[in-house]
Amino acid sequence: MTGLRTDLYELRMAASYLRRDMTEPATFSLFARRLPARRGFLVAAGLAEALDFLESFTFDDDELAYLRDAVGFDQATLGALAGLRFTGDVWAVPEGRVVFADEPLLEVTAPIAEAQLVETGVLNLITFHTTVASKAARCRLAAGSAQLVDFAFRRTHGIEAGAAAARASAIAGFAATSHVEAARRYGLTPSGTMAHSYVEAFPDERAAFRAFAADYPTNPIFLVDTYDTPAGVRAAVDVVTELGLTGSVGVRLDSGDLAALARQARAILDGAGLTRAQIVASGSLDEDIIAGIVATGAPIDAYGVGTKMGVSYDAPSLDSAYKLVGVGDRPVLKLSPGKATLPGPKQVFRAPAAAGGDIVGLRDEPPPVGREPLLVPVMRGGRRLDAADPAGEVRAARRRFDADLAWLPEPARRLADPAPLTAAVSPALAALHERVARQVVPGGPRGTVPRP
């Protein structure tokens, strides 16, 4: 019941392969051709979702009827699709790892019809999750020691995209999410306070704060900017004092000059003896605004980051590709200008010190001395090698990102004008490319070996 979640051309190509009994295994490689401006690195994400998609890919009777009636597929093709499952092997970079342009994030090897049919879904999921995790990672770099909370759900690209943004930002180190269903599904910490409408629903701000504190006495965060921020902070202090709250209290600033207001709020809170009260800031934040606030030394303990992270506002997608690199024993490539590909199943070899960057080579070549291969087998014969574990996968991915962040050199970490590492091509891969390109275009490839 997911088989129509693909592009029509995948179905047409798959049907054509099935009719010809073209069942040789084909390998497709998924990678980003280049990084968006202002990205020094990518954070691999979306693999667990892609594996779910692969395991559930089937055609039900209604879908087959649609393909008969609206697309004109014949009975033989429909019969072949009815029994089709994804039976291939997948190698992938584990989620949370840092990667760069031209490095395969995932490779699928399967009978070509299967590998083709799943292209759209797999490319979609890996691209989207990686895009958002990479944006969230920049927010983390900006925030320093302050905590980050995902507030993106209300403006992500649909309901499911909200859960994906919560997951991707958790991989990049966000501490909590406003998205309750995502928190449940992925074992995240749900977080939330009050909206302006809550303050407005009571006769005045103090009445609203009193009600909220009565209901949530252990950890109320008061939204203080509905009418006038310093007055709102004083109202919060009065309510905390009046009710004798001893738990973890705080205020949230959602508009105005956040750095200046945070200093005012801190002074009011400290003056009332609430030195441990938290200050949370929100409102159209992104990594640049956060970095600007942090640079002023403003006393902000946590940032709620929403839309700009959840849609990766400055770069809402990646120039990603899912390219055929081999059919049976035959490596293949593409020479289209600006979109050339390297042949053969690949591996990325990383050195413990980032200096010099990664090497992209062939999957079956021996790793260069001291280098770690990034791609690992994750699915064999259409079955995952590890059982699905939504919460555990996020925790493991977050640990990997923590480790890779410590590894990442400063030029790639910079928010402004970052310098991503560029991967080198191994001699074995370069030789294979030259040989295959000569076969495709007699007289040799039109140009040099594409980088890497």
Place this chain on the structure above:
Amino acid sequence: MTGLRTDLYELRMAASYLRRDMTEPATFSLFARRLPARRGFLVAAGLAEALDFLESFTFDDDELAYLRDAVGFDQATLGALAGLRFTGDVWAVPEGRVVFADEPLLEVTAPIAEAQLVETGVLNLITFHTTVASKAARCRLAAGSAQLVDFAFRRTHGIEAGAAAARASAIAGFAATSHVEAARRYGLTPSGTMAHSYVEAFPDERAAFRAFAADYPTNPIFLVDTYDTPAGVRAAVDVVTELGLTGSVGVRLDSGDLAALARQARAILDGAGLTRAQIVASGSLDEDIIAGIVATGAPIDAYGVGTKMGVSYDAPSLDSAYKLVGVGDRPVLKLSPGKATLPGPKQVFRAPAAAGGDIVGLRDEPPPVGREPLLVPVMRGGRRLDAADPAGEVRAARRRFDADLAWLPEPARRLADPAPLTAAVSPALAALHERVARQVVPGGPRGTVPRP
């Protein structure tokens, strides 16, 4: 089973209202505070999805258990949530209509806990669909008489976002979509040809074209840029001639200088007598690139537009808001700097000639002479007034957009530096705002009536 698809703060506020028996109807207004740069107008979309969301909003036992265990809700609150359904009324601008900043797209009136709980989902869906429909509309303005096909699925923000992009672009006038499931669900025309991988899977380009033409003899489109575009066009011509195809054939260009290659391809096709063969262009297209190609007079019949439209690349979200404007009989507002709101349920009044722009007034004031109210009732007591009809809704929305596009003045239609219309505030709404603002802040509002 959708009740956790909300932000935690909605649940905390709703619980607080339920505990206090605050069941007065509240009205929330959903609007865009301002248009993104390079948008002269918005195309309202996502309403049918939002109504689906409202009709299905419930908490199941597992969700209630999560709220008990992870959020600490008490039994009385869980009991209230167990029976909660959305029972409110909704007014909305019908999908496909052109709207501007500060004009309500949708207004919800419901017991305040219900209206608050559905905020996140409704705001998400209307914002996302409207964002993509508005971007797709710009592609349509750029393409002139050429057809547009949605190729976005592979890089939208998840699988469901792909279907939404197909739907939103259909509303804006796209002729077809690559997304097969979306085509089935919304009654769209599925469209698709072949990928580079198909060409590479055969021993050579001609063999691939021959196989494809044999399988799809009535309408093959040959992808001609895998190795060398003019050679690819000649190969396509040879195969068409060799097989004596008489149907609707064509070529697709996916890289390089599309305008120049289209002229070359047209000459080759015409020289072979294939004067009716179509030329389709694709490859990282957006409205600016399409407009540039159209301006050269290049003989391109259709454009496949993907990522840039499907994620609304230059403006992937809207500064949208869902704001409380009334509780019971009491109109409310918010004075936060840059985020002020106007009180009371509203209506947008439009003149048949666009001159002068729309007027935003109160829902129950009489329409100014000769003006049409844009918001209509769409849900009463939690039930839609019209039965759900996914295909019919898209067709009706597309007709509305066609009509509004004819109405839209040139300055708002421009791709570069568009000048959106700005709505005026009716005298009745301005008077209400002044009265309410004086009550909230003794001494009067801090500043003037917010525009509109």
